[in-house]
Amino acid sequence: MPDLSDIMYWLRVLYLVCQASILIPVVAGLIWRRRLPRNLRSLVYCCLMWLVLMSFGEYASWAWGNNNGVYQLVDILEPWFIGAAYYHTLRRPWRRYFPLIGMVFTALALFDYFVLSGLWQAITQTLIFSDKYATLLRYILMIGLLLLYFEQCLSELHPRSLWQDAMFVVSVGFLLFYTSTLMLFLTKHLILGPERRLVFAGLGVVNLGLHVLLARAFWLGRHPPPAVVGAGLPL
Template structure:
């Protein structure tokens, strides 16, 4: 979002703070990369080499008072691809892999069509975020279903993918509501809309703190 004043309200401060846990997750992933299992290596590489640079670019545009919403389709598709790879290496399910390939390809096609149909790339278009949230929550659902069925993990707090999945569940359940109602809230009250996006920043921070925990903890069964 753009800022139109020289002072920094709480919402803008929180938006800037969101990069700190992303940077922390990137550094932890870099330090521990050789000790991580394959699924978490995908997460570490995705955070360090895609999500962090995209976040830095978005923050730079924000500081320069430039609209950064045109980055959202790229970020959304990239994040979905990273998480699909993470859960592919976690679940080891042929059905899940084939399903996610089709769904990810379908989502990418929808994103391209949505962009081509857009009159302005600098406006928030929630359709992509809603679909991404549903797909990622479905991945998390597959993981928790397998976790409950197999009952092989004795200490959830020592299971990295539990932290990843818990963080994603918290974040995307909240983000789904924000994406669904953000345009209505903007018309209803600009201040309320800003407060809602401040809540989004807090959810984002929680997600990346969960990533940090997942990348730091040693997996134990």
């Protein structure tokens, strides 16, 4: 029987390898960036943000034993990049409210982090930090955005397979990612001890899937899709 410490070590390695796979869409996005439409370019910048900040978060955890504040910054920036991608994808008049929604979310998240949840104390005193409401609000916004996109897909007649549409591929990846992490967020108090490492390794595999789908989307986005029959028609 393998030793428990060996299992934990290899689960950690699996998690780090899956996290490092963000390099796949980053390289693909940078290679084809000039040929991508605006929505996909926003996702390239999002991948770059993930790479820089999450790498720094891993370093901060190793060097100082404290990466509080880093992942919270990721959680604030992420909806802006992804929201920008869907702002240039959705064809609904109320998309003009996206910047306002983003500002409200940012203000509420900062209020939660620093007033309700004590992020500053967690940073200065190297405490375990967990926000109260900001993460759940982010999941609601992101999943809601994806559902709006899928509703738009259903309302239009597509001349080709949706799996050849870059934003559809991306949206499937995001939906798998956000639903998986939402389940982890809602049940994290039930997961204790070594099982946490197993769960995070599984989440790493979900990240790997998302990164592969992002890279495929950038590959598909090199050439503009044919015009969509019925696009832009009001419901």
